[in-house]
Structures are given as C-alpha cells and as structure tokens.
Amino acid sequence: MSTKLSPSERNSIAQKLPDWSLSENTDAISKRYSFKTFPEAFAFMTHIALHAEAMDHHPDWSNCYNKVDIKLTTHDAGGLTQKDMTLAQICDDAAEQYAR
Amino acid sequence: MSTKLSPSERNSIAQKLPDWSLSENTDAISKRYSFKTFPEAFAFMTHIALHAEAMDHHPDWSNCYNKVDIKLTTHDAGGLTQKDMTLAQICDDAAEQYAR
Numbered sequence: 526m527s528t529k530l531s532p533s534e535r536n537s538i539a540q541k542l543p544d545w546s547l548s549e550n551t552d553a554i555s556k557r558y559s560f561k562t563f564p565e566a567f568a569f570m571t572h573i574a575l576h577a578e579a580m581d582h583h584p585d586w587s588n589c590y591n592k593v594d595i596k597l598t599t600h601d602a603g604g605l606t607q608k609d610m611t612l613a614q615i616c617d618d619a620a621e622q623y624a625r
Numbered sequence: 626m627s628t629k630l631s632p633s634e635r636n637s638i639a640q641k642l643p644d645w646s647l648s649e650n651t652d653a654i655s656k657r658y659s660f661k662t663f664p665e666a667f668a669f670m671t672h673i674a675l676h677a678e679a680m681d682h683h684p685d686w687s688n689c690y691n692k693v694d695i696k697l698t699t700h701d702a703g704g705l706t707q708k709d710m711t712l713a714q715i716c717d718d719a720a721e722q723y724a725r
Contacts, residue, residue, distance in 0.1 A: 563683050567674045574667045583663050587687035 527606035552604030627706035652704030669723040
C-alpha cells in the first residue's frame with residue numbers, strides 16, 4: 526500500500542510539475558501532451574507503458590491522433606502518492622524525446 | 626474524403642458488429658474491451674495502432690489498466706464510414722488474440 530503525499534509534498538507539485546493540473550473531483554493530476562502525428566504520440570505511450578508496467582503503476586489515459594491525455598492517481602491509496610510524481614516526471618522526460 | 630454509410634449499411638451494424646454501441650450524441654460506434662492485465666491490453670492497443678496508422682484512420686480511445694474503450698468515427702466525413710466498420714472488425718479480431 527502506498528502512502529498519500531504529505532501536505533508539503535502536495536505543495537511542491539506546482540513547482541516540480543508545473544504543467545500538470547490537480548483534478549477538481551478526484552485526488553489526481555492530469556496533463557495533455559501534443560505531438561506532431563499519431564506515430565509520435567503512440568511511441569510516447571509505448572515508452573510510458575513499459576515504465577508503468579515495471580513500476581506496477583498505470584496511467585488512466587486517452588489518445589486522439591496526436592493528443593495524449595494522462596491522469597495519474599494511486600487507486601489503492603485513494604489519492605496522489607510519490608508513484609504519481611515519479612510517473613509524471615517520466616512522462617515529461619519521455620515527451621521531450623518524442624516531440625519533434 | 627470518405628463517404629458516410631448508407632442507410633442499409635448503417636442497419637447492418639447491429640448484425641455485423643453486435644457488441645458495438647451507436648453513440649447517442651455523435652455519429653460513432655464504441656466498445657469496451659477487457660483483458661486480464663495491462664500488458665495484454667497494451668499489446669492489443671499496439672496491434673490496433675499499427676493497423677490504424679496503415680489505414681490512416683485512428684481511434685479515439687482510452688485505457689485504464691486492463692480496460693480499453695474505443696470510439697470510432699470518421700472525422701473528415703462527419704460520421705460513420707466503411708473505414709470505421711473495417712477498423713471495428715480489426716479490433717474484434719485482435720481482441721481474441723490478446724485475451725487469455
């Protein structure tokens with residue numbers, strides 16, 4: 526079972542992950558990534574999928590052509606944990622590789 | 626530009642794609658696939674992604690762990706076309722491979 530973020534860890538989200546939004550209704554963070562075409566978007570998703578499976582922490586995500594919307598939360602903790610912060614950073618780092 | 630399905634072609638959807646639902650608000654069909662785990666779900670998505678890119682016809686889809694929700698419509702035709710029927714059949718055929 527993961528531990529939910531502490532108040533100070535939550536306050537650091539805006540600084541550490543400035544382009545992510547806190548969801549209104551659930552304790553989650555979300556972000557939209559835009560790529561040039563579908564192959565770049567899906568290559569990005571494949572990269573994230575491999576990390577997600579290795580972490581046993583999976584995103585809720587959707588894709589429409591060159592757009593990928595990602596929402597992260599830790600279901601078994603009932604909210605945001607360090608796993609979400611880690612996966613969010615992996616997403617941001619990967620997006621730079623697949624953008625062109 | 627693709628041509629929208631004729632009335633008789635639309636009427637055949639229920640017979641040809643019995644597990645797909647016509648969307649209420651847009652001229653689209655949708656279906657949820659369930660797999661055992663994330664790797665099966667993402668393997669299915671990868672299979673579909675390759676066909677979608679080859680067809681230049683891409684799904685609107687989302688994934689949450691072992692679930693994949695797929696919505697098909699042809700944006701440049703403003704509704705359902707034969708491309709959606711073809712891609713729906715590809716999805717159904719692929720799902721059988723990745724289910725276990």
